[in-house]
Amino acid sequence: MPASIELKNGIYYTRFSFNGKQHKRSLQTDKADEAQADKALIDQTLRRIKTGEIIVPADVDAADFIRSGGRLVTPAIHRQGQITLDEMMEGFLESSHHTGKAGNTRVSDCIHIRHFLSSEMHGKRLAELSEQDLLNYIDRRKSHGVVGRTIKAEMALLRSVWNGYGMSNRLVPSEFRVRFPRKLAWPKYSEKPAFTTLDKAKTKEEMRSVYLRKHEVLQLIKLVRERQMQDKYEKTYGWVSAAVQFCLYTGARRSSMILQKVSDIDFDNSTIRLLVRKENRNFQMTSRVVPLLFPLQVALWIWLSDHPDDHPGGDVLFTDVKNQPLTAKQAHLGLAYYLLGTKFQGLGWHCLRHSFVSIAAAKGIALDSIAQFTGHHSDDVARLYRHLEPNHVGKQFSRLYSPGKAKASAIQERRRADG
Numbered sequence: 001m002p003a004s005i006e007l008k009n010g011i012y013y014t015r016f017s018f019n020g021k022q023h024k025r026s027l028q029t030d031k032a033d034e035a036q037a038d039k040a041l042i043d044q045t046l047r048r049i050k051t052g053e054i055i056v057p058a059d060v061d062a063a064d065f066i067r068s069g070g071r072l073v074t075p076a077i078h079r080q081g082q083i084t085l086d087e088m089m090e091g092f093l094e095s096s097h098h099t100g101k102a103g104n105t106r107v108s109d110c111i112h113i114r115h116f117l118s119s120e121m122h123g124k125r126l127a128e129l130s131e132q133d134l135l136n137y138i139d140r141r142k143s144h145g146v147v148g149r150t151i152k153a154e155m156a157l158l159r160s161v162w163n164g165y166g167m168s169n170r171l172v173p174s175e176f177r178v179r180f181p182r183k184l185a186w187p188k189y190s191e192k193p194a195f196t197t198l199d200k201a202k203t204k205e206e207m208r209s210v211y212l213r214k215h216e217v218l219q220l221i222k223l224v225r226e227r228q229m230q231d232k233y234e235k236t237y238g239w240v241s242a243a244v245q246f247c248l249y250t251g252a253r254r255s256s257m258i259l260q261k262v263s264d265i266d267f268d269n270s271t272i273r274l275l276v277r278k279e280n281r282n283f284q285m286t287s288r289v290v291p292l293l294f295p296l297q298v299a300l301w302i303w304l305s306d307h308p309d310d311h312p313g314g315d316v317l318f319t320d321v322k323n324q325p326l327t328a329k330q331a332h333l334g335l336a337y338y339l340l341g342t343k344f345q346g347l348g349w350h351c352l353r354h355s356f357v358s359i360a361a362a363k364g365i366a367l368d369s370i371a372q373f374t375g376h377h378s379d380d381v382a383r384l385y386r387h388l389e390p391n392h393v394g395k396q397f398s399r400l401y402s403p404g405k406a407k408a409s410a411i412q413e414r415r416r417a418d419g
Contacts, residue, residue: 003042005035016042016066018049023063026090041069083171085121085129089113092165104255104328112154115141126172134158195354198343207346211354214362217248220344227338237334239318239326242303244335246318247349249296250274251356251374254349258326260317262304267297276375288375 003016005027012027012035027038045066048054054070056062092098098109116122119137121129134155141151166172195209198216212220225241246257256274264273270292300317316325326334331349339345353374360370370376 003039003046005039012038014039014042014067016046018046018062018066023066024090024094025063025067026086028086038067042066045070082125082127084123084125086117086123088126088161088166088171089117091169091171092161095165095169108153109157112157115154116158126166195358198347204346208348208350209354210347210351211358212347212351213355214359217355217359221245221248223342223344224338231338236321237337238306239303239320240334240338242299243318243331244352245296245299247352248356249293249299250290251353251360251370253353254328254331257318257349258328258331261315262317263315265292265300265317267292267301270294270297272296274375286375290373 001017003014005012005014007013007030010030012029012032013024014027014035015022015024017023027035029035029038045054048070049056049066056065093110093113098106101109116137119140121133121137124133138151138155141154142148162172195211196206198210198212201207201210221241221244224244228237228241231237243257246252246260247254250256250272252260252274253276256276259275260272261275264275264287266272271289272292273287273289276286276288303317318326320326320330335347335349336345339347357370357374360373361367
């Protein structure tokens, strides 16, 4: 099979097959004629290998050898530190170090890498990178208004690629590990904004921090159900109403809703097992069992009764019109479609999770109990939700200096007498 080329982010890449494996390499050009010439060279090299005219050296990477037109003869061990940051990042994106991650994490990795390769580090050999290059990168990102936690996430990815993928593939000599600084000065950044109510949210950023109160939750459920019944695209987005109630009554993330299985719903014992896309330290997907509240039981009974005997998606609870598991993009578009033109427009799936926590806290349920239900583990998250139970906390602290009943009655009588 001949090699192919594709244009991605303004740079041409080539794909070719060798020894039963697919390989992808950057052609490091944005010109179509140069890319075609490189493709022809790769095809010619593959033919020469097939006919026995040339042989791939045992200590040289086969894909790099073919990409070079058969000219690369330096063993990989001697090329350590000589490849560029671009080449290492390109290899990382094609490796299991990246492809084994969750979808949203892969997207974040690509965004971070794009920023690295648009900086002064673009095209630099690994042996040439220094701590000063990283400090310059941080200063540059800071000058563009990027918050510290984002820059820190970018540098954490670079550390992971460098010490994980780079060293395991002998791209970086072991002595280079000390070249990567472990302590850098991060710019100060503000804490995440506190959650707010729908009527107070004015900006797009504030809409991301909205939580709905109980009467608004009921309005949202009614709105989505009525719009779905009247909609000509009901077959396409027929899952939205049940999925919205699923997240509102379990506090589940969108990813858990997409992964939910019918077999994990126990109607007899009123429990539901939620899968969590986030992995534990053993790289296993985790799960938790939560109560199946009565309103959600009704919603799921109705949803499943529309597909008697054989659920079209098999064991997957929510499926698209082709009976395939939902994607994150389909979930986003489905919710946005029914909220368009309403006061709820702009709200996302995570708002439903915020709303579940806010209503539970308003009912006096302790945040520790809510955290067990929703799967929160971070103290930062608990602190963000702390504002949702001010009355409850206020009553507890008011006992510190509150007068006894007899003294309080005497004070009230004196006030009336002074009248």
